[in-house]
Amino acid sequence: MKNLWSEKGARAAVESHAGQGVSADIALRVYSARLLGGDPKLVLHGGGNASVKTPAKCVTGEAVPALFVKGSGHDMGRIEAAGFAAVRLEPLLKLAKLDKLDDRDMNNARACHLLDSHSPDPSVEFLLHAFLPHKYCDHTHSDAVLAVTNQADGGKLAHEVYKGRAGVVPYMKPGFGLAKKALEVYEGNPGVEALVLIKHGIFTFADSAKEAYGRMIDMVSLAEKRLTQGRKKVF
Numbered sequence: 001m002k003n004l005w006s007e008k009g010a011r012a013a014v015e016s017h018a019g020q021g022v023s024a025d026i027a028l029r030v031y032s033a034r035l036l037g038g039d040p041k042l043v044l045h046g047g048g049n050a051s052v053k054t055p056a057k058c059v060t061g062e063a064v065p066a067l068f069v070k071g072s073g074h075d076m077g078r079i080e081a082a083g084f085a086a087v088r089l090e091p092l093l094k095l096a097k098l099d100k101l102d103d104r105d106m107n108n109a110r111a112c113h114l115l116d117s118h119s120p121d122p123s124v125e126f127l128l129h130a131f132l133p134h135k136y137c138d139h140t141h142s143d144a145v146l147a148v149t150n151q152a153d154g155g156k157l158a159h160e161v162y163k164g165r166a167g168v169v170p171y172m173k174p175g176f177g178l179a180k181k182a183l184e185v186y187e188g189n190p191g192v193e194a195l196v197l198i199k200h201g202i203f204t205f206a207d208s209a210k211e212a213y214g215r216m217i218d219m220v221s222l223a224e225k226r227l228t229q230g231r232k233k234v235f
């Protein structure tokens with residue numbers, strides 16, 4: 001996969017958003033979310049999503065730690081700053097200490113901790129974005145990663161492809177349980193650059209938008225390479 005990050009494009013995104021009072025953190029989130037969303041090989045199977053953790057300004061002028069996560073129904077390829085929902089981060093992090101949280105309570109938290117009641121509904125994968133400690137999290141349902149992990153021995157194959165560079169998370173439906181499991185796998189090896197979600201997709205993360213995006217391209221390229229080899233040998 002080609003890395004489409006351009007310093008010129010990133011700078012232009014920061015400058016054009018600054019004119020609308022949008023911070024560089026959010027501008028770069030919009031910029032790389034569009035790069036991800038513009039590639040059908042990454043988002044053909046149901047979108048994917050992206051987030052950034054950065055303070056949000058309240059009407060009182062107070063800066064509150066927040067998770068800006070893609071809103072449901074927004075196309076990543078054309079997303080704008082308003083397509084991200086800002087959610088208070090601190091109450092979400094407290095949820096990570098619970099053993100269980102049913103969908104009703106999770107959806108209640110999703111609605112009640114919004115900083116702007118007019119923003120779109122945060123993606124249902126918002127807790128996974130919140131629990132990972134990195135500033136930028138990128139998530140796609142990449143064709144190549146799905147082709148690797150949809151195999152009967154997908155977990156073993158993922159370990160072979162990534163050789164410790166990515167944690168492997170067993171299949172669970174999106175929600176609190178998956179977010180907790182992903183956090184557990186991450187904490188088991190905090191040096192990983194990505195989490196591969198069996199039969200679902202992949203998360204990459206970093207403290208900069210450029211690095212999180214670059215890791216997505218690298219990780220998906222490794223899956224593509226494996227599939228090319230596999231056509232000759234394994235599958």
Ligand code: ZN
Pocket residue numbers: 048125139140141200201
């Ligand atoms: Zn997903």
